[in-house]
Amino acid sequence: MTLALMTRPTLPRSMRDVPIRRKLLAITMVTTAAALLVAGAGIVLTDSYLFRGYLERDLAALGRITADNSTAALKFEDPAAASEILHALRARPHLRTACIYRPNGTVLAEYERTGLKDSCPPADARDRMRFTDTGLTLTRPVLLQDRPIGSLTILYDLSEIGERMRLYSGAVLLVFFASSLIAFLISARLRGLIATPLAQLVQATTEVSETGDYGIRAHKFSGDELGVLVDAFNQMLASIQSRDRELMQALMSREDALRESREARDQLAGLNVDLAQSNEKLARSNEDLERFAFVASHDLQEPLRMITLFSQLLVRTYSVPAGEDAAGYVRNIVASARRMRDLLSDLLAYTDIGAGSLDSAQPVDLNGTLDHVLENLKVSIQESGAVITSESLPALRVHEGHFISLFQNLLANAIKYRSERTPEIQISFTRSDGMLKFSVRDNGIGIDPEYHARIFVAFKRLHGQNIAGTGIGLAICQRVVDRYRGRIWVESQAGHGATFIFTLPEELCAPLSGTSLCLAQERMGEFHDRSTGPKETADPPGGG
Amino acid sequence: MTEVLGRKKPRILLVEDNPGDVELLRLALKTAGFDCELTVVGDGGEAIAMIRRQGKYAGLAPPDLAILDLNVPKNDGIEIIASMRASEVFRDTQVVVLSSSSSPRDYARLERFNIARYITKPPDLDEFLNIGSQLKSLMAG
Numbered sequence: 001m002t003l004a005l006m007t008r009p010t011l012p013r014s015m016r017d018v019p020i021r022r023k024l025l026a027i028t029m030v031t032t033a034a035a036l037l038v039a040g041a042g043i044v045l046t047d048s049y050l051f052r053g054y055l056e057r058d059l060a061a062l063g064r065i066t067a068d069n070s071t072a073a074l075k076f077e078d079p080a081a082a083s084e085i086l087h088a089l090r091a092r093p094h095l096r097t098a099c100i101y102r103p104n105g106t107v108l109a110e111y112e113r114t115g116l117k118d119s120c121p122p123a124d125a126r127d128r129m130r131f132t133d134t135g136l137t138l139t140r141p142v143l144l145q146d147r148p149i150g151s152l153t154i155l156y157d158l159s160e161i162g163e164r165m166r167l168y169s170g171a172v173l174l175v176f177f178a179s180s181l182i183a184f185l186i187s188a189r190l191r192g193l194i195a196t197p198l199a200q201l202v203q204a205t206t207e208v209s210e211t212g213d214y215g216i217r218a219h220k221f222s223g224d225e226l227g228v229l230v231d232a233f234n235q236m237l238a239s240i241q242s243r244d245r246e247l248m249q250a251l252m253s254r255e256d257a258l259r260e261s262r263e264a265r266d267q268l269a270g271l272n273v274d275l276a277q278s279n280e281k282l283a284r285s286n287e288d289l290e291r292f293a294f295v296a297s298h299d300l301q302e303p304l305r306m307i308t309l310f311s312q313l314l315v316r317t318y319s320v321p322a323g324e325d326a327a328g329y330v331r332n333i334v335a336s337a338r339r340m341r342d343l344l345s346d347l348l349a350y351t352d353i354g355a356g357s358l359d360s361a362q363p364v365d366l367n368g369t370l371d372h373v374l375e376n377l378k379v380s381i382q383e384s385g386a387v388i389t390s391e392s393l394p395a396l397r398v399h400e401g402h403f404i405s406l407f408q409n410l411l412a413n414a415i416k417y418r419s420e421r422t423p424e425i426q427i428s429f430t431r432s433d434g435m436l437k438f439s440v441r442d443n444g445i446g447i448d449p450e451y452h453a454r455i456f457v458a459f460k461r462l463h464g465q466n467i468a469g470t471g472i473g474l475a476i477c478q479r480v481v482d483r484y485r486g487r488i489w490v491e492s493q494a495g496h497g498a499t500f501i502f503t504l505p506e507e508l509c510a511p512l513s514g515t516s517l518c519l520a521q522e523r524m525g526e527f528h529d530r531s532t533g534p535k536e537t538a539d540p541p542g543g544g
Numbered sequence: 545m546t547e548v549l550g551r552k553k554p555r556i557l558l559v560e561d562n563p564g565d566v567e568l569l570r571l572a573l574k575t576a577g578f579d580c581e582l583t584v585v586g587d588g589g590e591a592i593a594m595i596r597r598q599g600k601y602a603g604l605a606p607p608d609l610a611i612l613d614l615n616v617p618k619n620d621g622i623e624i625i626a627s628m629r630a631s632e633v634f635r636d637t638q639v640v641v642l643s644s645s646s647s648p649r650d651y652a653r654l655e656r657f658n659i660a661r662y663i664t665k666p667p668d669l670d671e672f673l674n675i676g677s678q679l680k681s682l683m684a685g
Binding site: 298301302304306308309310312313316337338356 | 564665
């Protein structure tokens with residue numbers, strides 16, 4: 001601060017804590033007194049100096065006149081005349097002694113104001129004037145035609161100067177006291193000009209510090225430095241007040257924001273709870289639905305089976321005379337029951353894909369899976385004469401049942417929707433860009449691009465009863481691929497065969513001892529004819 | 545199967561709640577000419593009471609063959625087999641599972657037990673009647 005750099009007046013310790021009001025009074029009084037004393041002393045000293053000069057000149061003139069007058073008295077050795085001349089000096093009350101000496105130094109005549117005798121100092125013929133302890137002493141030769149005929153000594157008492165000094169000092173003191181009184185009275189009025197605004201300022205600061213109310217303002221009495229100080233103080237208060245207000249607002253808005261965020265958080269927590277509950281409900285209802293579908297499709301198969309079996313048994317046991325009709329009806333019953341059974345079976349497979357956790361998936365060699373599928377499709381492969389070739393397939397960490405369904409549906413479709421040509425089906429596998437890509441290409445009737453999206457929807461069929469099918473096979477495929485976060489689509493033109501392609505994430509690759517894992521590039525392109533005599537499949541579990 | 549050969553008629557326990565299947569199985573055995581003594585139990589609770597030889601089943605001799613439907617009331621087929629395998633008397637009894645389900649999950653659950661046959665109930669009469677001769681040949685060893 002600039003204040004700190006300013007020179008600090010050094011005050012006696014006792015003065016430092018005295019109120020400004022009294023300091024001001026002291027300053028005024030001391031200043032006035034000092035000025036008066038200096039002035040008084042100056043006047044006295046000046047007067048004393050001037051008076052001495054005057055005395056010297058006066059005494060010199062007196063000495064010269066007396067000396068000139070006493071020439072005759074000395075010439076003629078007339079002490080009476082000399083004494084008369086000297087007595088004329090009586091008019092000067094402070095002239096104490098005057099002596100006229102003969103040339104040999106003896107006293108011719110003397111004057112002593114008090115009447116004492118023999119008070120003349122030794123004769124001195126030098127023309128000089130000097131101040132001595134007793135006063136001013138003038139010595140002078142008495143000349144006649146420039147020859148000394150005697151000498152004169154005058155002693156002048158200087159007590160007059162002391163009197164004058166005392167008189168002057170008294171006057172100065174009187175003036176000093178009078179002017180001090182006046183100064184005191186005036187300053188008592190004037191100091192209010194400074195002390196009162198200062199006191200007000202002090203009161204304002206005290207109030208602010210005590211109440212913390214920055215709205216308080218000090219009153220401005222003048223345009224001087226004090227006024228500037230008051231203005232500065234008020235400005236400071238104003239800026240503190242506005243900053244204080246801003247701070248309060250900021251605090252309040254922060255408080256608001258905090259409260260809002262707290263409310264938002266509470267709301268969010270509530271929403272999360274709701275969401276969790278909804279999710280739970282949804283999961284439960286989904287579970288219920290899947291369970292319902294499973295149980296329904298499973299349990300519905302039983303009565304169907306009974307209908308089929310007992311219809312057959314009925315015809316066989318009670319062969320009617322014109323039995324052909326009854327046998328035909330039963331064949332219809334059996335065919336319908338079989339179709340319903342297939343539907344239920346596929347529905348069961350469809351719901352089954354969603355069930356169970358993928359965590360329990362085991363590494364599966366898809367080559368073995370394909371063998372299993374070919375075994376399941378043995379009859380239709382043989383009937384159609386289909387030629388099925390496949391590249392080496394990878395091992396994946398999946399549920400094998402899902403991939404049996406996937407390949408079986410794709411291959412069954414390729415055989416089912418064959419053209420007049422012998423079915424040729426190629427299964428390919430490539431690996432690129434973190435994806436495993438499988439394709440099943442046939443030379444069948446193909447699919448019009450218009451229907452490419454529709455065929456994956458459950459129960460959507462493009463063909464009537466002339467081609468058997470439940471319309472759920474591709475929906476099963478779609479569901480399997482979805483379950484493993486893959487994608488399935490078809491590339492086909494009507495009459496030019498179809499290629500079903502599905503991709504799966506590479507993470508499904510599973511290490512499997514003794515087999516290639518996800519195949520390396522060099523093993524691609526090796527096609528193996530899988531349609532003729534796949535190796536004998538194992539019996540179902542428990543079959544041994 | 546020396547034990548079987550020593551007897552006049554093989555004794556078969558059938559755990560099945562569907563009367564239609566019971567009748568069809570009887571017909572299948574008859575068609576196959578498999579002369580046997582068939583005991584039918586309609587639910588799992590009854591089957592387990594028999595295996596533990598509780599109440600009226602005290603002192604019961606184990607059958608030569610148990611044919612089980614997996615999906616029966618009260619205790620299911622898996623529990624019945626587990627109970628048999630835990631019993632001293634029924635531990636070695638041959639078990640044939642006759643199920644309406646061909647679910648892979650059922651295969652998996654049965655893997656730990658020694659099962660003689662797993663037969664899915666056929667939806668065709670001739671195939672169903674064929675079960676009789678399968679059982680006959682199984683018992684004949």
